[in-house]
Amino acid sequence: MxxxxxxxxxxxxxxxxxxxxxxxxxxxxxxxxxxxxxxxxxxxxxxxxxxSKEEIVDAIIYDESDRLFAAIQSAVAEAPTAKDKMKALIVTRFNRLRNLTNLYNALVQEVREALAEQCVNEFSIRYRKQYDLKEAGIIKSILQYGIVTGEFRIFSEKELEMMSFIFMSSQRGLELDLIIHNKLDEILLRLNFLIEIMLSGIRK
The missing domain is CATH 1.10.10.60 (Homeodomain-like)
Structure with missing residues (x-):
């Protein structure tokens, strides 16, 4: 040890x-x-x-983010099919965010403050960009896995990039609405429905 x-x-x-x-x-x-x-x-x-305090906030968020992505990657690796991998990503991400209290509450609070002030601060933008790049990479790898296994139709590199962005943006939009209306318990149900709809359009 x-x-x-x-x-x-x-x-x-x-x-x-x-x-x-x-x-x-x-x-x-x-x-x-x-x-x-x-x-x-x-x-x-x-x-x-x-x-600075901002540097401390960064360190907390990044440490928790590293643990979050380690859990996501482990769950995705264990899932047998591309569809299962996508569900594993969604479920693990949401459950870990709820357990990582500071990360989840900080993101929720920043969303509400940004909406109230009609602005997004520099930290939020920087963190979100780095987070999105990591998650988009995982989503893209799941789509590529589905193509290799024959679950999904073949797509070009540009189409894969576009689908990863669309899936991630749709997920963010759904979460945002549920956070605003304080309906966190409905997120998993609706995210699973989103997965079914989106994957049904690319199945082979």
Whole structure:
């Protein structure tokens, strides 16, 4: 078993403390002073590891995102068919997002704030782009797998890119509507229905 270095342990303590504060008070109301106090360290120690609150938020989201995609890739790899792989992606992603409380709540809160203010902040855009690239890559690989196994018709590279984008955008739009109307329990049911509709059009 790998022994964690002192710096790694302290970094994790800072992120864990910040995570608790973000969940309790929100991103905007939590200060660097609050985070340092929660970690039991001075501000100078905190700034040694993170230059700003935004950098801490980035670290929390990226760490949780790495775990999320590891779980998705594992579930997708175990599913036997392309259709099952697509369902595994959707179900695992949603369940992990609900379990990763800070990531899910942060995304939900940012959606609501962006709608209220009619704007999207720089962090949200940067995170979303990186997240979307990863997920689009997984969706594309599932479509390619379906072509190889004969489940789906043959498509060109450009068509695969387009389908990955359309599937991901449709999924995002559906989630957004359900988040706005506070109907999270209906997401999986409707996402599975979306999968059935979209895959029925590309089956061989």
């Amino acid at each position: 790998r022994v964690k270095a002192k710096d790694e342990i302290l970094r994790e303590r800072i992120l864990s403390g910040a995570d608790k504060l973000f969940q309790k008070y929100g991103l905007a109301k939590t200060t660097m002073e609050d985070i340092a106090r929660e970690a039991g360290k001075g501000k100078s120690t905190l700034y040694y590891y993170f230059k």
